[in-house]
Amino acid sequence: xxxxxxxxxxxxxxxxxxxxxxxxxxxxxxxxxxxxxxxxxxxxxxxxxxxxxxxxxxxxxxxxxxxxxxxxxxxxxxxxxxxxxxxxxxxxxxxxxxxxxxxxxxxxxxxxxxxxxxxxxxxxxxxxxxxxxxxxxxxxxxxxxxxxxxxxxxxxxxxxxxxxxxxxxxxxxxxxxxxxxxxxxxxxxxxxxxxxxxxxxxxxxxxxxxxxxxxxxxxxxxxxxxxxxxxxxxxxxxxxxxxxxxxxxxxxxxxxxxxxxxxxxxxxxxxxxxxxxxxxxxxxxxxxxxxxxxxxxxxxxxxxxxxxxxxxxxxxxxxxxxxxxxxxxxxxxxxxxxxxxxxxxxxxxxxxxxxxxxxxxxxxxxxxxxxxxxxxxxxxxxxxxxxxxxxxxxxxxxxxxxxxxxxxxxxxxxxxxxxxxxxxxxxxxxxxxxxxxxxxxxxxxxxxxxxxxxxxxxxxxxxxxxxxxxxxxxxxxxxxxxxxxxxxxxxxxxxxxxxxxxxxxxxxxxxxxxxxxxxxxxxxxxxxxxxxxxxxxxxxxxxxxxxxxxxxxxxxxxxxxxxxxxxxxxxxxxxxxxxxxxxxxxxxxxxxxxxxxxx
RNA sequence: GCCGAUGUAGCUCAGGGGUAGAGCAACUCCAUGGUAAGGAGUAGGUCGGCAGUUCAAUUCUGCCCAUCGGCUCCA
Numbered sequence: 001x002x003x004x005x006x007x008x009x010x011x012x013x014x015x016x017x018x019x020x021x022x023x024x025x026x027x028x029x030x031x032x033x034x035x036x037x038x039x040x041x042x043x044x045x046x047x048x049x050x051x052x053x054x055x056x057x058x059x060x061x062x063x064x065x066x067x068x069x070x071x072x073x074x075x076x077x078x079x080x081x082x083x084x085x086x087x088x089x090x091x092x093x094x095x096x097x098x099x100x101x102x103x104x105x106x107x108x109x110x111x112x113x114x115x116x117x118x119x120x121x122x123x124x125x126x127x128x129x130x131x132x133x134x135x136x137x138x139x140x141x142x143x144x145x146x147x148x149x150x151x152x153x154x155x156x157x158x159x160x161x162x163x164x165x166x167x168x169x170x171x172x173x174x175x176x177x178x179x180x181x182x183x184x185x186x187x188x189x190x191x192x193x194x195x196x197x198x199x200x201x202x203x204x205x206x207x208x209x210x211x212x213x214x215x216x217x218x219x220x221x222x223x224x225x226x227x228x229x230x231x232x233x234x235x236x237x238x239x240x241x242x243x244x245x246x247x248x249x250x251x252x253x254x255x256x257x258x259x260x261x262x263x264x265x266x267x268x269x270x271x272x273x274x275x276x277x278x279x280x281x282x283x284x285x286x287x288x289x290x291x292x293x294x295x296x297x298x299x300x301x302x303x304x305x306x307x308x309x310x311x312x313x314x315x316x317x318x319x320x321x322x323x324x325x326x327x328x329x330x331x332x333x334x335x336x337x338x339x340x341x342x343x344x345x346x347x348x349x350x351x352x353x354x355x356x357x358x359x360x361x362x363x364x365x366x367x368x369x370x371x372x373x374x375x376x377x378x379x380x381x382x383x384x385x386x387x388x389x390x391x392x393x394x395x396x397x398x399x400x401x402x403x404x405x406x407x408x409x410x411x412x413x414x415x416x417x418x419x420x421x422x423x424x425x426x427x428x429x430x431x432x433x434x435x436x437x438x439x440x441x442x443x444x445x446x447x448x449x450x451x452x453x454x455x456x457x458x459x460x461x462x463x464x465x466x467x468x469x470x471x472x473x474x475x476x477x478x479x480x481x482x483x484x485x486x487x488x489x490x491x492x493x494x495x496x497x498x499x500x501x502x503x504x505x506x507x508x509x510x511x512x513x514x515x516x517x518x519x520x521x522x523x524x525x526x527x528x529x530x531x532x533x534x535x536x537x538x539x540x541x542x543x544x545x546x547x548x549x550x551x552x553x554x555x556x557x558x559x560x561x562x563x564x565x566x567x568x569x570x571x572x573x574x575x576x577x578x579x580x581x582x583x584x585x586x587x588x589x590x591x592x593x594x595x596x597x598x599x
Numbered sequence: 600g601c602c603g604a605u606g607u608a609g610c611u612c613a614g615g616g617g618u619a620g621a622g623c624a625a626c627u628c629c630a631u632g633g634u635a636a637g638g639a640g641u642a643g644g645u646c647g648g649c650a651g652u653u654c655a656a657u658u659c660u661g662c663c664c665a666u667c668g669g670c671u672c673c674a
Binding site for chain 2: 067069070157158159160161162165166167171172173174176202206207213215219265266267270271274291292294321323325326327328329330331335423424425442447474508510511512513538539540541542543544545546547548549550556558560561562570572578
């Protein structure tokens with residue numbers, strides 16, 4: 001232990017210390033709780049407890065509930081604040097295995113940790129502050145009462161979590177806390193979270209009438225309204241345009257497929273649980289709603305003999321896919337049972353991989369720039385400790401991973417490597433988008449696959465007449481249009497740029513008297529292909545403005561007697577405020593350009 | 600799927616063993632208005648579903664369904 005406790009504690013050390021403080025508070029109020037693990041996380045800390053124990057010898061708890069609920073958080077927080085002043089020093093002492101075991105004899109979780117520490121040949125240390133001692137490897141604020149401001153943390157929520165993150169192990173109770181250096185930083189974080197809540201796509205999807213769900217249709221099956229479908233299909237059409245530039249040919253394939261297709265591709269073995277089966281009264285084979293497009297695309301490739309001259313062959317597909325996600329995993333548009341992808345597969349020769357991946361990455365960059373979304377790249381590799389999760393030979397994998405890594409390096413693209421994130425058939429370059437609030441989402445992906453082409457016995461005739469196996473590149477530009485729409489709603493806070501906006505212009509007559517002129521303007525706008533509507537309500541202009549602002553419409557055209565006389569419209573821009581009056585024709589020219597530019 | 604919470608009018612919510620209430624939205628009327636809510640009135644609900652307890656259940660209990668916060672998973 002460092003004997004000069006003059007170093008200010010880092011935020012991570014404070015958070016870790018607060019996890020201990022939480023455990024101490026829990027022990028006071030719920031003496032039967034078994035503490036397990038409590039680390040610092042990027043907005044605070046958590047600690048996992050097992051409250052299921054019934055062998056609590058002392059009945060001092062006086063608590064009716066064996067397990068705390070949200071209602072207990074305030075009390076626990078209070079206890080933490082009461083204890084904090086007495087935590088003047090947090091000291092570690094090394095102990096023997098036997099000492100450690102006897103101290104935690106009733107806590108099988110700590111015993112398991114002791115086993116691991118011992119197995120690794122590391123030292124066992126106990127840390128004590130106030131009256132509370134925990135098994136821990138260290139990394140705390142050394143003077144908690146001085147280092148930690150009592151108003152810089154708050155208990156946040158309570159949730160279930162599996163011991164060791166393994167769903168076959170016991171479910172523990174996790175208590176999350178938020179913690180920052182100061183009260184101000186904590187409040188700033190909470191305010192930012194409030195802002196995120198306002199932008200929640202599930203909330204905005206309802207308010208802006210973009211999509212809905214129905215118990216009768218089923219969970220995870222989104223119903224897009226006319227407004228929402230404009231956003232969705234605008235996303236798809238843009239991806240389609242980018243695909244065309246890349247030389248893709250769009251295909252159309254059925255939703256129901258024989259199980260054999262997925263047995264050969266390997267998906268049946270890997271994901272049978274995640275596939276929805278369909279039964280036919282005539283066809284005996286087990287059939288499935290397709291969870292992805294790649295196996296079908298192999299069959300289009302295989303429908304003709306292919307020459308090396310034909311390659312690359314590129315197929316794109318926007319089909320709806322179905323995956324039997326577990327109910328607890330569904331969430332708005334970001335996790336669905338029925339969703340599409342802006343999917344594409346490239347069949348090419350090995351010497352074409354680099355150029356193909358490069359052009360796909362360029363298209364992704366272009367799309368991200370259009371959507372004004374920042375992103376970083378992740379090279380997703382196989383987990384070398386768990387090769388059974390993947391199909392294909394070591395040699396193939398090493399080759400594929402090295403091709404991707406070299407390509408990224410040669411293009412001077414910065415990336416992070418992530419083991420265990422690969423697809424079961426090959427490594428991926430995943431594009432991680434960062435939205436307006438700094439949250440990360442995995443969207444696009446480029447995957448190298450040497451496995452499926454050979455399993456489907458795909459081939460082409462090489463220059464020398466020999467039969468060779470093509471390489472398959474799986475790729476998406478923005479991933480899933482449905483999911484991406486959810487991300488975009490939050491990214492823009494519902495204020496879509498004109499090209500994506502369900503309604504681009506609303507005409508607001510000041511009173512009923514200008515109704516005819518408003519209709520005239522509407523007709524002109526619609527003839528120019530602009531998505532426009534008129535607010536015909538018998539309400540004040542103030543009310544109409546308010547309604548339009550709440551709908552976050554890009555442009556409002558106010559028309560009164562003055563505009564009728566001058567043959568103009570008064571333009572109110574969502575992003576630039578009140579603009580000068582202009583002729584309808586001039587406005588049409590301006591907004592049409594903006595839409596065309598996807599500005 | 601697991602742990603926990605929630606489900607009341609189109610939306611946001613209040614209420615509570617004796618068949619329900621507000622604001623906004625909707626509809627009607629008045630007002631005809633110049634950049635974020637003009638006024639008045641009307642209508643609207645088997646209180647998520649199915650059972651059970653009870654003289655009586657929207658309220659209590661159980662089981663389902665859905666949603667939310669996490670965990671796990673994500674081809």
